[in-house]
Amino acid sequence: MKVLLLRRMLLSALLCAAGAAGEVTYQDLLDDPDVASDWLNYHGGYAGHRHSLLDEVNRSNVESLRLQWAFQERIEEKFEVTPLVHDGIMYITVPPGDVYALDAETGARLWRYSRRMPAKLIACCGLVNRGLAILGDRLFMATLDAYTIALDRKTGRLLWETKLIDYSLGYSGTLAPLVVKDMVMVGTAGGEYGIRGFIDAFDVETGERRWRFYTIPGPGEFGNDTWSGDSWKTGGASIWITPSYDPELNLVYWGVGNPGPDWNGDVRLGDNLFSDSVVALDADTGKRKWHFQFTPHDVHDWDATQVMVLIDREYRGVERKLLVTANRNGFIYMLDRETGEFLKATQFVKQTWAVGISEEGRPIRRPGMEPSAEGIEVFPAVAGGTNWMSPAYSPDTGLLYVSCREGSSTYYKGETEYRPGTRYWGSLFVNEATMDKWYGAVRAFHPVTAEKVWEHNLFRPVWAGLLSTAGGLVFAGGSGGFFKALDSESGEELWRINLGASILASPMTYEINGRQLVVVASGGGLFVFALP
């Protein structure tokens, strides 16, 4: 009896050890989004397209889309997550520090992890989190108290946690991490608190740090001389959006945040590298291969934390590996992503700060557009011509879709003093006088010519990202609470529903048991739609 039972237990132990089915491999991440049923990366693939090959929901039937299930929590913060889906389970983060596993077909809760947070978290714009990364049987999260953590995807158990830095100095983690090979990569938010931004890569198994890249170079390093005095120590240059990755070039493309103090550049004379830049880092070493700065010596808070969209297209007769990004400063940029060579920049919203962009990609500034004590009205507004919300790129239409924001801010400059863990802004802007000029729209651009193909007006300025699908659709959300399906070729509205609260996240889609589901967060809820 005793022996029999022991044998049975040993057998079950072996079964457990062999229970690796359903683990996410690095190859799975490379194949995403071609394996259309899952959604394994914040962008739905390394290239930052947020495009799905699923086409069950398409132009001909999208009008029948209806709610399948909803997830609701007492979320007082902005709900900015993009869920991951794998093996029939959906994984989401809920602010400030929770993770849920939900049955992807019904929404039933399978487990919840709650992080115990310090009382005085420091975050400029809400205690938010944008999601997770996955590899093997592990989920990875950057936390508001500036840790990277790994959880068991089947139980939510904490497997390891590695401190990035002391959060009380103004650092936090809000982005969905990126997994490359056997590393998980994160960066630190906190660009309004005099941080010195950095990017870390950790071993997925142990949580040990493999490398760190400072987004502000230290003394003796290239670019440190673009900061006057000691300003490099407190210059911001935060990281808060998941980068894109080119496996062939082994380069990770990070959009870097604004320099600090935001609106008073007098204490940080110079270009302030690598603020407002894209830096291309070798995934294995964290070494910089190239960088490109969109807004040198920014004084308008125009982070370059927009999604870097990687596209292989012909440009001037030559097939090239391109990087396209609509920047907060009001221009769409196209770079060669192998070398960082600047190819083109085109204005995509009203802007009044630059006369144009030089052949080297440097803005030619219009004089008198810097913040002042009296205030100066400048287009675009402080939130930019677009912001962190995801664009989408459809290989079918060849179009780049961007959530655009039209409007201006009155920018003021003021005194500022660095004190650890407190705001380091250099004054504040006032919007009241200019609010009536604001509106938002989804626009479709030809990515190479940057020609606008269509526009769908969303009335209010947009904070929601976009999802493109092989069903010929672009899903978009509005600050007024409308979630919409647009025709990807014409921008015509084909379906809409009022979710009752602002949409401040980017949609995603997945398939389970042969059915396509479309998901978006709104208010304190996650809403999941499918055909009847």
Next chain:
Amino acid sequence: MRLLTSIALLAVIPALLSAARTHETNPMSSPEDFEEGRRLYRINCGVCHGMEGKTGRGARLARRSYRHGNSDAALFDLIEAGVPGTDMPGLWLEEDDIWRILLFVRTFAEKASEVCNASGDVAAGKRVFDSQGSCLACHTVGPRGGRLGPDMSFAGVQYTDQQLRDALLEPSREVTGRYETVRLVTAEGERVEGVVMNENSYNIFVMDRSENIRSFRKAELQSLDLPEESLMPAYGDLLSTADLENLIAYLCSLHGPAEEVAQ
């Protein structure tokens, strides 16, 4: 930065930070403070933790050490903010009142006789846990082990030795949370055994013996059995008394990840 909403948030954040702690150690000590602490405990805490800190659905307070920390500051913060993911809410009381409650709670530990303490050999117990008893197949300690049973990484602060002894000898007496056993047969005749992760009127969600998380529509099952028993075998038949005591000693030695590494 996205300033649109940040101005509103700046107004909200200070409200979240009210009742901030201004002391590292408990400044309350008088008999009047103690009596007021007892009164506040009865109103706010007793329903879950019991007036002696021993009963109810809340954590057992009548013990010498606590999972979330033992310092005055750590316990103050816990009482103030609650424990995320559990039924323990934060108490938004004045700072002095939280200190008074803690003054009262501290007396539980002084009177606590039940602790996790066993006479066995810790190293020998670890061998039982890892191999002889196959405990790791279903239980986790630190980074190692299975997912079907409760995590044992903090066993030494979560359970008394008597609770562990009872669970080993009579595992089905009390099966909690998501460790309920399920046995079902699908429409295709597949037999599935595991633990219930969730259940509603229409579906049941199971972690099977291979730790796959699976969803079943109840209406489509041939049979669904939820026996009130544990998947864990009774170890009275399987281990000698000495091995059991060693195992309990090992479990009592587990106080979290750091201790596991130290072993």
